[in-house]
Every structure is written in C-alpha cells, then in structure tokens.
Amino acid sequence: MELESVQIPNFLSEDRVDVVSKFYFEVCEILGCKVHEITFNNITSKVDYVSGTNYEDFDYRYCPSIEKQYSDDKVINYKKIPEDKIKDINTDWIPEMIDHLNEEFQKINRKGKICTFVIFNLPNPVQIHTDGNDIKNKRGKRNVFNPVFKREEYFPSYKKYTHQGLITIQNDDLRNGTIVFNQTFPYSVYYANHENNLDRKKSVITFLKDDDIFRFDEKIENYTYEYMSDEEYKLLPDMNREQLFGLSLDKKLMFMDKGTLVSWQDGKFHTTIPMKKEWGNRIMLQYEGVDE
Numbered sequence: 001m002e003l004e005s006v007q008i009p010n011f012l013s014e015d016r017v018d019v020v021s022k023f024y025f026e027v028c029e030i031l032g033c034k035v036h037e038i039t040f041n042n043i044t045s046k047v048d049y050v051s052g053t054n055y056e057d058f059d060y061r062y063c064p065s066i067e068k069q070y071s072d073d074k075v076i077n078y079k080k081i082p083e084d085k086i087k088d089i090n091t092d093w094i095p096e097m098i099d100h101l102n103e104e105f106q107k108i109n110r111k112g113k114i115c116t117f118v119i120f121n122l123p124n125p126v127q128i129h130t131d132g133n134d135i136k137n138k139r140g141k142r143n144v145f146n147p148v149f150k151r152e153e154y155f156p157s158y159k160k161y162t163h164q165g166l167i168t169i170q171n172d173d174l175r176n177g178t179i180v181f182n183q184t185f186p187y188s189v190y191y192a193n194h195e196n197n198l199d200r201k202k203s204v205i206t207f208l209k210d211d212d213i214f215r216f217d218e219k220i221e222n223y224t225y226e227y228m229s230d231e232e233y234k235l236l237p238d239m240n241r242e243q244l245f246g247l248s249l250d251k252k253l254m255f256m257d258k259g260t261l262v263s264w265q266d267g268k269f270h271t272t273i274p275m276k277k278e279w280g281n282r283i284m285l286q287y288e289g290v291d292e
C-alpha cells in the first residue's frame with residue numbers, strides 16, 4: 001500500500017532541534033568551514049527500542065573547497081572528525097535521537113527503523129532522483145541509450161526501504177522544500193529528461209531524454225508519457241517543463257520552521273526547491289527507514 005507524503009510541523013521538539021543544531025555548528029567550528037554533510041555510519045537499530053541504537057562513527061564531506069573524489073565507489077577525500085576533537089563534542093544525543101525518532105515514526109504508522117542518518121546543509125540544487133538501494137555500477141558511464149545490464153553487473157545488497165524524509169533544523173528561506181512525484185523506481189536513479197548527455201556523471205543510473213523507462217529489469221512505475229498538467233506545473237514555477245515530462249506531482253512539501261518533518265515513501269522520485277544556488281542555511285536531518 002502506498003504511503004502518504006506528509007508535512008508535520010513540530011515533529012521534533014525545540015530542545016531536540018537545538019541539540020542537533022549545536023552539534024552541527026560545533027563540527028563546522030572544528031573544521032573551519034560550512035560543512036555540507038555529516039554522515040553517521042553504520043547505524044544499527046536493535047529490535048528492542050529500549051536497548052538502544054548504536055552508531056560507529058561519523059565523517060564530514062563537502063566543505064566548499066573540497067570536491068568529492070571517488071575510488072571504487074568510495075568517497076576517498078572525506079574527512080573523519082579527528083579523534084581528539086570528537087571527545088570535545090557531545091555525541092551522546094545521537095543514539096538517543098535515533099531511538100526517539102524510531103518511536104515517533106511508529107506512532108504515525110511509518111514502519112521500519114532508521115538506517116541512514118545524515119545532517120545536510122547543501123548549497124546546490126539536487127536533481128530529480130530516487131534513493132534506496134544503490135546498484136553496483138552506479139558511477140559507471142554508458143555509451144548507448146536504453147542500456148541492458150546483466151543482473152550480476154548491477155544487483156545490489158538489497159534492503160527493504162520503507163519511508164524517507166527530512167527534519168528541519170534551520171531553514172533560512174521559506175521557499176525551501178521537497179517536491180515528491182508519483183513515479184517510483186526500486187533503485188537509486190536520476191531522472192533528467194531535459195538532457196541527452198551520455199558522458200554526464202553517473203549516466204548508468206540516469207534516465208535521459210532518449211531513454212525508455214526500463215532498466216535493471218525494472219521500470220519507472222506510474223509513468224504518464226505526457227507533460228505535466230498546467231495545474232500541477234504552476235506549483236513548480238522554477239522547474240523545467242521538459243525535465244518533468246512523464247512525471248506527476250504527488251506533493252509539494254515545505255521545510256517551514258525548525259522541527260518540521262517532511263516524509264514520503266522511499267522509492268518515489270523527488271527533488272529540492274528552489275532550483276537556485278545559495279539560500280543561506282538549510283540544515284536538515286535526513287533519514288531513511290528499512291524494514292528488518
């Protein structure tokens with residue numbers, strides 16, 4: 001059954017928001033830059049809520065001066081917070097926060113446990129994409145449209161993702177939000193119908209204009225084969241009409257004030273708005289849930 005896309009104000013209390021905010025700015029302070037992503041690695045939620053959640057460590061990425069570099073699909077130039085600095089930062093809140101969120105999600109009937117937990121403060125627009133399971137060759141390029149891959153080339157270690165979303169920690173611009181579409185794909189892919197560049201990054205997982213909707217033995221579900229209606233399109237003023245071909249609007253979810261949750265079914269195509277570059281701080285706690 002499809003999960004409703006929701007926007008819930010005050011999902012996280014002000015006290016809890018402040019804890020995350022303080023942590024974020026402490027990390028920025030230590031590293032001397034506006035950090036774009038802090039990833040908490042190896043989240044392991046136990047079945048028993050009370051017994052707690054562990055995380056192994058965290059790292060940071062994307063200071064403005066740092067371009068991501070990859071080797072064998074791993075980011076190689078991310079930095080871990082230096083050991084001697086970690087002890088100066090309060091990290092006790094992390095497992096407790098994850099447990100708390102797991103409980104709160106149960107209350108609103110959103111199943112699964114948090115497996116991805118990241119603080120984002122991204123300065124660039126995000127393309128239309130899906131999250132969830134990564135295919136094995138996702139950073140590869142291809143030289144034909146409508147490529148056919150053998151299962152062993154792409155098949156990932158599979159988890160059953162349930163819902164995903166963002167909790168606002170600080171939002172400096174009320175136009176910030178996420179657009180969620182009705183279309184889905186079971187792996188993490190991009191949708192770029194306004195482009196036809198096979199040399200672009202990650203073209204293996206990108207649907208370009210001359211591609212059909214089939215790939216990795218799957219297809220884009222609910223594809224409309226037509227332009228978005230005027231009624232829906234007028235809600236997305238700074239998006240490209242060509243880019244939206246085949247898609248229809250599920251919900252426009254706004255980040256609003258701190259504590260707001262926006263959440264949708266994992267696997268749905270989505271993107272951030274506005275499609276411009278700088279917007280001050282847009283500090284978000286991002287999560288994905290999986291069924292155990």
Ligand SMILES: [Fe+2]
Nearest residue numbers: 129130131270
């Ligand atoms: Fe996403």
